[in-house]
Amino acid sequence: MKRKKVLLSLICVAIFIIILILAFYNNLVIRNYVINTDKLDVNKVVRIVLITDLHSHIYGDNQTQIVSLIKRQNPDIIALAGDIADDGAPILGTKLFLEGLKGVAPIYYVTGNHEFWSNDIKNIKETIRKYNVKILENSYEQINVKGSNIFIAGVDDPDVVKYEKPDFDLQRVMNDSFSNLQDKPGFKILLAHRPELIETYKEYNFDLVLSGHSHGGQVRIPFILNGLWSPGQGWFPKYAGGMYKHGNLTHIVSRGVSFNPRLPRIFNPPEIVVIDIKGRPPY
Ligand SMILES: [Fe+2]
Secondary structure, three states: OHHHHHHHHHHHHHHHHHHHHHHOOOOOEEEEEEEEEOOOOOOOEEEEEEEOOOOOOOOOHHHHHHHHHHHHOOOOEEEEEOOOOOOOOOOHHHHHHHHHOOOOOOEEEEOOHHHHHOOOHHHHHHHHHHOOOEEOOOEEEEEEEOOEEEEEEEOOOOOHHHHOOOOOOHHHHHHHHHHHHOOOOOEEEEEOOOHHHHHHHHHHOOOEEEEOOOHHHOEOEOOOEOOOEEOOOEEOOOOOOEEEEEOOEEEEEOOOOOOOOOOOOEOOOOEEEEEEEEEOOOO
């Protein structure tokens, strides 16, 4: 009887330790999503790697860890959806990251709030441009990827209003910048840092919106709670991280690659998001 009790206690302790390890696991993970569309040729696949909220953190020697993981995904496009640089951490992490990604795939970037909070947005943008990264500032580009017609658009983080463009109004900017894109044939992607503004983004006929900012809601409980708190959304955020459907629009919210030892992520490891857009026949 005593032996049984000891064995049971040991099993409980072992389970507790496993749960703790899983809860505080903080290595980079790959998160995969698949989107099927009749806007690409049947069986064609375009792969996007989405990175958000790096906050200039350095993964491995000179960013080799995160860069090699991204390279291994063989992306056709790399999307950086804001808060890649930070208002507190030195920009070195961003420089090393972009240096490592040189030549891997075309890179597109939109601002996040922290880049504005740095009060140094001009220098940050200049630095980013030096690495041949296309900054999307309420603009879009038409690109051909493996024979498929793709539009990739990006909107400024709304905090631009306090630091760079005092007359910025999201709705008006979206109208001015993307109304003429709505009827153009092709797969349309929007990079927009803040997920909670989806009600505005979704008026413009995009097929895919890519966001970050929420940090996965910081604390998660698998199958029970998808995020405890996020900036801009507060407690129990609706768009903490994952894939959301709004009719024909798919919204993917990255939980980001942010890492802060003083603010642990629980059941919420930093993630590299890999999105495969696959061509299918029309219904
Ligand atoms: Fe943010």
